[in-house]
């Protein structure tokens with residue numbers, strides 16, 4: 001039996017965002033805008049980690065790489 005090494009990959013995908021879209025639209029895709037975000041505890045009521053999807057983190061990642069992480073469960077009432 002061959003000894004296969006498992007590839008380690010990040011579990012959260014970052015996606016490219018067009019500079020035009022970033023500058024011209026009012027984005028609402030961070031935890032801070034989400035119906036599932038409890039601002040008193042700064043946690044997701046669905047139990048997901050919020051760090052990659054907080055506005056400050058998304059803005060930082062975008063400024064460094066032109067990409068950011070989006071949550072597939074994001075909802076706005």
Ligand code: SF4
Nearest residue numbers: 031034037044048071
């Ligand atoms: S569902 Fe996603 S975007 Fe909404 S609070 Fe939870 S982790 Fe953040």
